[in-house]
Amino acid sequence: MHFPAYKASLALTLACLCASAWAGEIVSDKLDSPILGRSLPFTIYLPDGYYESFDKFPVVYLLHGSGGDEHTWVAYAGARETLDGLIRRREIAPVIAVMPAGGSSWWIDGQIEKMQLALRMDLIPYIEKRYEAKSDRGHRAVAGISMGGFGALNLALSHPELTCAAGLLSPAAYAQPPKKSSAHSNTGQFAKDGQFDPARWSAQSYPALLAGYKAQKQIVPMYISGGDQDREVTPAMNANLFEAIYAIQPTQVKLRVVDGAHEWMTFRDALPEALKYIDRQCGFNGHRKPMA
DSSP states (O other), rough: OOHHHHHHHHHHHHHHHHHHHHHOOEEEEEEEEETTTTEEEEEEOTTTTTTSSSSSBBBBEEOTTTTTOOTTHTSSSOOOHHHHHHTTTTOOOOOOOEEEOOOTTSSSBOSSOBBBHHHIIIIIIHHHHSSSSSSGGGGGEEEETEEEEEEHHHHHHOOOOOTTTTEESSOOOOOSSSTTSSGGGGTTTTEETTTOOOHHHHHHHHHHHHHHHHHTOOOOOOEEEEEOOSSSSSSHHHHHHHHHHHTTTTEEEEEEEOOOOHHHHHHHHHHHHHHHHHHHHHHSSSOOOOOO
């Protein structure tokens, strides 16, 4: 027997067994939303030990990008593997992750439906009643990809009383969205008289929300990331967003430019750092470490 090869094989087997033994559960659920007038489906990640614990858990709401649904984070963004690994290595506290289906709503209260209101008044109360979820701001966070980043940013600025931190992964923080964007739909959230209305886009975008956010004097720490080769959400766009938030909360915003374009590998690579930032800023592990 070749002992070095045997030991390597044994170590790999044990590592795989350990990883599989420490795995969260993915559950599909839906709620009847009075605000939307229809059901709102979502996927939820329940951390390992959820059913045995006597404690409640922090919650991170993950908002998908345009064209996505409640399965996107698990199927393409590696959310389950990322959460399992971070929790197993104790880099973040065990958390519940809620991944709702937002269609092309841009996660706002627009012309077609009031999706942000549904998140606030229907989904969050349902999660905190149905699951072992902590129900205070200090244990509730939000993150989003592209369109979901736009929605997470809009929610954080409009309702800072709801979340303790936000992760903005390649957020679609356009001055005006490109023609190919779902925001340009003539029957969508930003439409008026059957045409995309630039004024309605601007009213929901972060420059229009900053004054109100600043006046509320409640800070939401933000983690912003994007790819250096992203031609949709460019590094310059992320830098402009960072500068705007930095002017309000210089020690509670972080910008990271990483290798990659507007693609899944870029989003997957950014997710762990966003979750670790959220964990530290919110103090999910029992201590808060504000970051520069």
